[in-house]
Amino acid sequence: MTAFLKSKGIFGGMTLAVAAILVLLPLLLPSATLASEILIFAMAALACNLLLGYGGLLSFGQGLFFGAGSYLASLAMIHGGFGLIPALLAAAVAGAVLATCVGWLSIRRAGIYFVMLTLAFSQMGYFLAYTLSKWTGGDNGLLDVPRPDLSLFGIRIADLSSAGAYYTLVAVLFFAVFVGARRVIDSPFGSTLVAIRENETRAAAIGFDTRHFKMLAFTLSGAVTALAGALYAMLINYVPLDNIAMSMSENIVIMTIIGGTGSLLGSLLGAGALVTLGDILSAMWPRWQMLLGLALILIVMFLRGGLWGGVEHALDRFLKIREKGNAP
Amino acid sequence: MTDGYILETQALALAYGGFRAVDGVDLKVREGTIHSVIGPNGAGKTSLFHCLTGGRRPTEGSILFAGEDITRRPAHRRIGIGMARSFQVTSLFQNLSVRENLRLAAQGRDGDRALTFWRSVAEGKAHLALADEVMERLNLTARAGVAAGDLSHGQQRVLEVGMALCGRPKMLLLDEPTSGMGIDDIPVMTGLISELGRDHTVMLIEHNMGIVMSISHTITVMSRGQILVEGKPDEVCADARVRAAYLGEAA
Numbered sequence: 001m002t003a004f005l006k007s008k009g010i011f012g013g014m015t016l017a018v019a020a021i022l023v024l025l026p027l028l029l030p031s032a033t034l035a036s037e038i039l040i041f042a043m044a045a046l047a048c049n050l051l052l053g054y055g056g057l058l059s060f061g062q063g064l065f066f067g068a069g070s071y072l073a074s075l076a077m078i079h080g081g082f083g084l085i086p087a088l089l090a091a092a093v094a095g096a097v098l099a100t101c102v103g104w105l106s107i108r109r110a111g112i113y114f115v116m117l118t119l120a121f122s123q124m125g126y127f128l129a130y131t132l133s134k135w136t137g138g139d140n141g142l143l144d145v146p147r148p149d150l151s152l153f154g155i156r157i158a159d160l161s162s163a164g165a166y167y168t169l170v171a172v173l174f175f176a177v178f179v180g181a182r183r184v185i186d187s188p189f190g191s192t193l194v195a196i197r198e199n200e201t202r203a204a205a206i207g208f209d210t211r212h213f214k215m216l217a218f219t220l221s222g223a224v225t226a227l228a229g230a231l232y233a234m235l236i237n238y239v240p241l242d243n244i245a246m247s248m249s250e251n252i253v254i255m256t257i258i259g260g261t262g263s264l265l266g267s268l269l270g271a272g273a274l275v276t277l278g279d280i281l282s283a284m285w286p287r288w289q290m291l292l293g294l295a296l297i298l299i300v301m302f303l304r305g306g307l308w309g310g311v312e313h314a315l316d317r318f319l320k321i322r323e324k325g326n327a328p
Numbered sequence: 329m330t331d332g333y334i335l336e337t338q339a340l341a342l343a344y345g346g347f348r349a350v351d352g353v354d355l356k357v358r359e360g361t362i363h364s365v366i367g368p369n370g371a372g373k374t375s376l377f378h379c380l381t382g383g384r385r386p387t388e389g390s391i392l393f394a395g396e397d398i399t400r401r402p403a404h405r406r407i408g409i410g411m412a413r414s415f416q417v418t419s420l421f422q423n424l425s426v427r428e429n430l431r432l433a434a435q436g437r438d439g440d441r442a443l444t445f446w447r448s449v450a451e452g453k454a455h456l457a458l459a460d461e462v463m464e465r466l467n468l469t470a471r472a473g474v475a476a477g478d479l480s481h482g483q484q485r486v487l488e489v490g491m492a493l494c495g496r497p498k499m500l501l502l503d504e505p506t507s508g509m510g511i512d513d514i515p516v517m518t519g520l521i522s523e524l525g526r527d528h529t530v531m532l533i534e535h536n537m538g539i540v541m542s543i544s545h546t547i548t549v550m551s552r553g554q555i556l557v558e559g560k561p562d563e564v565c566a567d568a569r570v571r572a573a574y575l576g577e578a579a
């Protein structure tokens with residue numbers, strides 16, 4: 001089973017498992033909206049994982065990219081008359097450009113200074129959004145974000161106003177991002193990124209300009225995160241200021257770590273666990289985020305591979321026991 | 329290329345703060361030779377290597393490689409012109425397999441072309457082939473799938489040299505390849521280096537006199553950041569200043 005999940009082909013193994021999850025998710029959860037929310041955050045966590053799990057780069061700028069995607073897509077639809085696909089594309093491109101700039105400046109420093117720089121950019125973005133309240137709605141958020149029909153070259157393909165129809169769009173995009181991410185990780189670029197995480201001095205000594213690789217990791221991560229932000233705005237028809245706040249960066253990083261860095265399925269698991277828990281618990285207890293802190297502490301202390309690491313370990317064990325049982 | 333010299337330095341100096349670890353070194357390395365650098369601990373041998381390979385920027389002087397001034401060229405841009413190094417303190421991708429270590433080193437020669445993110449590494453057949461070839465040469469094929477960190481120390485030292493080899497260099501700079509190796513493993517390394525000397529220029533830092541004397545064409549003796557003596561093995565061996573430098577440090 002785990003061997004199956006580890007199989008290399010980008011359409012085999014893990015990808016099939018994800019396809020199954022995407023089909024089952026709205027059936028198992030109380031609402032398709034919740035399922036969409038999970039996939040949107042899973043996308044953001046996946047993008048964070050590329051930086052953190054594969055590149056070893058802890059970025060607190062993820063909320064900035066997410067928020068920027070939300071605002072840009074919404075404003076483009078409200079004021080620019082953009083359709084769904086152009087708005088999503090614009091958000092992804094803007095996220096890529098923004099993340100490249102943030103990355104380019106931040107990777108000039110290493111370790112803790114790098115983290116502080118990403119944090120500083122994120123804070124700047126927040127105050128900028130707060131200040132430009134004429135455009136962003138400031139504290140009140142940007143209201144009445146539309147969810148246009150899905151259309152291509154002026155031909156209307158689908159009405160997305162129902163939660164189920166929108167989920168289908170989100171699921172298809174998530175699937176594309178997931179397959180793409182698998183390819184990226186298995187590419188010369190992805191393998192070099194891991195090498196840089198493992199030993200930057202050696203990576204430079206064998207010929208890699210490590211800055212270029214880190215920057216491209218930011219570019220790709222920014223594009224996907226902003227896409228997630230745009231999808232989120234259309235999901236809730238609204239852009240709260242929180243989308244670009246520190247807490248968004250935090251949540252994305254926490255989902256990534258809880259799910260397990262270095263595994264793409266982990267990001268889906270982490271986002272699923274947090275969004276679902278939040279949905280259930282926030283109705284019962286407004287201070288539920290205290291539990292989040294506790295969960296993070298437990299996972300960091302006892303489950304270094306995150307939730308996915310735990311699942312993998314349990315599966316391996318289970319299979320070993322069964323093999324023993326089957327042996328003559 | 330000038331007079332068969334592949335590498336030349338002029339008045340090269342590297343200071344750490346106020347301390348001059350390399351202090352005015354004029355060095356010439358003839359193409360196709362094994363050129364060893366010896367000297368007591370702290371003589372500045374590794375610091376000299378850092379300058380030559382771009383790990384650190386010299387504070388003064390210049391470096392010519394194949395006639396080209398490379399003084400200010402960063403480390404990652406020296407692979408492409410044919411320089412590759414190994415480290416005194418083993419510096420591998422510890423959690424990656426032996427084969428992946430070597431494949432990455434082969435891919436490093438591509439520089440920014442490795443930014444390709446839409447293709448599988450499996451399509452990089454040339455890199456895999458080179459990795460396998462080097463692995464065979466290092467006698468590590470049986471351990472292809474083992475994480476580099478799980479190899480024996482001796483095998484890690486051999487892999488360290490292999491990483492440099494995968495850059496398909498004209499010149500190899502090996503910093504104490506035998507450091508920390510057991511007496512049983514040393515002949516393997518000696519054999520490997522002299523074999524590499526047949527189709528590469530090799531610059532070798534080494535403390536083991538047996539190796540140095542048996543395989544070097546030229547030996548440079550460093551002391552306190554400067555060149556003390558340079559010559560053929562027997563000349564260096566007979567030089568009173570060299571003995572004094574070694575004995576002086578030991579005393």
Ligand SMILES: Nc1ncnc2c1ncn2[C@@H]1O[C@H](COP(=O)(O)OP(=O)(O)OP(=O)(O)O)[C@@H](O)[C@H]1O
Pocket residue numbers: 344349367368369370371372373374375376416
């Ligand atoms: N990063 C550094 N900062 C300050 N001083 C340093 C640094 N690296 C080395 N030195 C000093 O520079 C001198 C030369 O060191 P280097 O490592 O080049 O010597 P070496 O000849 O390679 O010695 P060994 O045979 O022990 O490897 C030593 O006195 C060392 O303490």
Ligand SMILES: [Mg+2]
Pocket residue numbers: 373374375416
């Ligand atoms: Mg040294």
